Amino acid sequence: xxxxxxxxxxxxxxxxxxxxxxxxxxxxxxxxxxxxxxxxxxxxxxxxxxxxxxxxxxxxxxxxxxxxxxxxxxxxxxxxxxxxxxxxxxxxxxxxxxxxxxxxxxxxxxxxxxxxxxxxxxxxxxxxxxxxxxxxxxxxxxxxxxxxxxxxxxxxxxxxxxxxxxxxxxxxxxxxxxxxxxxxxxxxxxxxxxxxxxxxxxxxxxxxxxxxxxxxxxxxxxxxxxxxxxxxxxxxxxxxxxxxxxxxx
Amino acid sequence: xxxxxxxxxxxxxxxxxxxxxxxxxxxxxxxxxxxxxxxxxxxxxxxxxxxxxxxxxxxxxxxxxxxxxxxxxxxxxxxxxxxxxxxxxxxxxxxxxxxxxxxxxxxxxxxxxxxxxxxxxxxxxxxxxxxxxxxxxxxxxxxxxxxxxxxxxxxxxxxxxxxxxxxxxxxxxxxxxxxxxxxxxxxxxxxxxxxxxxxxxxxxxxxxxxxxxxxxxxxxxxxxxxxxxxxxxxxxxxxxxxxxxxxxxxxxxxxxxxx
Numbered sequence: 001x002x003x004x005x006x007x008x009x010x011x012x013x014x015x016x017x018x019x020x021x022x023x024x025x026x027x028x029x030x031x032x033x034x035x036x037x038x039x040x041x042x043x044x045x046x047x048x049x050x051x052x053x054x055x056x057x058x059x060x061x062x063x064x065x066x067x068x069x070x071x072x073x074x075x076x077x078x079x080x081x082x083x084x085x086x087x088x089x090x091x092x093x094x095x096x097x098x099x100x101x102x103x104x105x106x107x108x109x110x111x112x113x114x115x116x117x118x119x120x121x122x123x124x125x126x127x128x129x130x131x132x133x134x135x136x137x138x139x140x141x142x143x144x145x146x147x148x149x150x151x152x153x154x155x156x157x158x159x160x161x162x163x164x165x166x167x168x169x170x171x172x173x174x175x176x177x178x179x180x181x182x183x184x185x186x187x188x189x190x191x192x193x194x195x196x197x198x199x200x201x202x203x204x205x206x207x208x209x210x211x212x213x214x215x216x217x218x219x220x221x222x223x224x225x226x227x228x229x230x231x232x233x234x235x236x237x238x239x240x241x242x243x244x245x246x247x248x249x
Numbered sequence: 250x251x252x253x254x255x256x257x258x259x260x261x262x263x264x265x266x267x268x269x270x271x272x273x274x275x276x277x278x279x280x281x282x283x284x285x286x287x288x289x290x291x292x293x294x295x296x297x298x299x300x301x302x303x304x305x306x307x308x309x310x311x312x313x314x315x316x317x318x319x320x321x322x323x324x325x326x327x328x329x330x331x332x333x334x335x336x337x338x339x340x341x342x343x344x345x346x347x348x349x350x351x352x353x354x355x356x357x358x359x360x361x362x363x364x365x366x367x368x369x370x371x372x373x374x375x376x377x378x379x380x381x382x383x384x385x386x387x388x389x390x391x392x393x394x395x396x397x398x399x400x401x402x403x404x405x406x407x408x409x410x411x412x413x414x415x416x417x418x419x420x421x422x423x424x425x426x427x428x429x430x431x432x433x434x435x436x437x438x439x440x441x442x443x444x445x446x447x448x449x450x451x452x453x454x455x456x457x458x459x460x461x462x463x464x465x466x467x468x469x470x471x472x473x474x475x476x477x478x479x480x481x482x483x484x485x486x487x488x489x490x491x492x493x494x495x496x497x498x499x500x501x502x503x504x505x506x507x508x
Binding site: 153 | 319
């Protein structure tokens with residue numbers, strides 16, 4: 001039963017054009033990062049610079065996995081085929097999370113290897129950072145799926161995920177110390193660095209918003225970051241599961 | 250033309266998404282007020298040493314930045330929801346001249362975004378200032394008249410983002426695609442530009458839409474444009490350039506393709 005369901009969700013995901021667009025955009029960051037490294041010479045770790053772009057791409061993948069079904073009415077067919085609503089949601093989330101994790105890991109690894117080749121660097125990469133970036137991207141995609149299920153609107157869901165990824169961290173940076181660091185290290189984009197034991201390592205909130213940087217570093221240890229990451233996914237799935245169960249499609 | 254503008258205004262104000270995006274943009278006022286309130290409370294209880302290190306960055310850029318995205322979504326939806334639902338057929342049957350339809354839409358979206366942007370940025374500043382009062386916080390002691398260019402610039406940039414959203418929406422026709430494109434313009438491009446090798450990091454940064462309001466307000470330190478920063482007049486011209494390109498592309502796309 002579950003295997004068939006997962007297969008159908010996988011078929012659904014790979015047979016829509018938007019998935020191809022999203023994955024092309026994610027893969028495009030590898031090329032862009034390579035060009036930047038080539039143009040600028042010594043650069044900061046490009047896989048971390050482009051992590052937010054990859055996260056947004058995969059968040060959109062998650063949003064569209066549910067949002068387009070509500071927009072087109074396909075959700076009703078899906079629910080006729082799979083009346084267990086939480087089951088449907090779980091299968092879809094599993095497929096989206098697996099695809100996102102694999103894509104993010106591949107993009108991050110490709111970026112890293114390309115940059116090393118172009119820059120001629122021999123420093124060994126921190127595998128925990130790569131794994132952290134992949135995990136974070138998978139959770140971001142699941143959060144996108146959950147938000148889209150609750151809001152049932154593609155535009156609203158994408159804007160919400162963007163707020164979660166970009167706006168809230170920017171607001172957190174303006175909080176008076178020590179809360180800027182504390183709240184900042186609980187934000188989704190910081191978790192990838194903290195997972196790897198580099199508190200606040202991925203500080204990518206734009207410089208143009210102004211204000212001081214994200215403190216000296218995050219305060220979460222790797223296990224705490226992992227728990228928080230799991231909590232983000234759990235809350236999004238629980239909210240989505242409740243919304244899809246309680247309302248008519 | 251008056252009837253056309255009235256119909257576009259009716260269309261815009263009768264959909265829920267308009268009020269949602271405006272409400273989220275307006276919540277920036279609350280965020281700014283909360284930050285000011287928290288800072289004021291901290292200041293009152295802090296030692297002289299802690300006060301010396303305390304900084305509350307100007308909140309107008311943050312609020313304007315949030316409003317830029319919200320109103321850009323509004324601009325996107327003004328056209329992509331017509332394509333998604335098919336009402337674009339009705340709109341073009343009523344107004345067969347596509348450039349006319351686009352200019353009416355752009356006028357209404359631009360006016361709403363300009364009023365909303367200026368009102369939100371101004372209200373957030375006045376609320377924060379009222380809460381902070383005469384506490385000598387760094388960045389919060391200049392006379393209000395000195396802040397006016399900053400506030401006007403960020404408010405104006407909200408309108409530019411809304412119209413660029415409308416233009417991109419008309420070209421891409423997909424809500425998700427258009428919003429993601431705007432996010433790239435709004436957030437990703439400035440970060441990527443910062444990582445270019447000198448002198449291109451500053452040259453490219455100076456021309457990016459996200460950096461124009463800081464340059465327009467005469468405070469380019471916030472823009473990452475460094476030595477290449479545009480003068481206020483140059484930034485204004487660049488904003489106009491973005492509008493011409495986005496709306497021009499939208500007009501061509503609307504005219505050349507079937508809806």
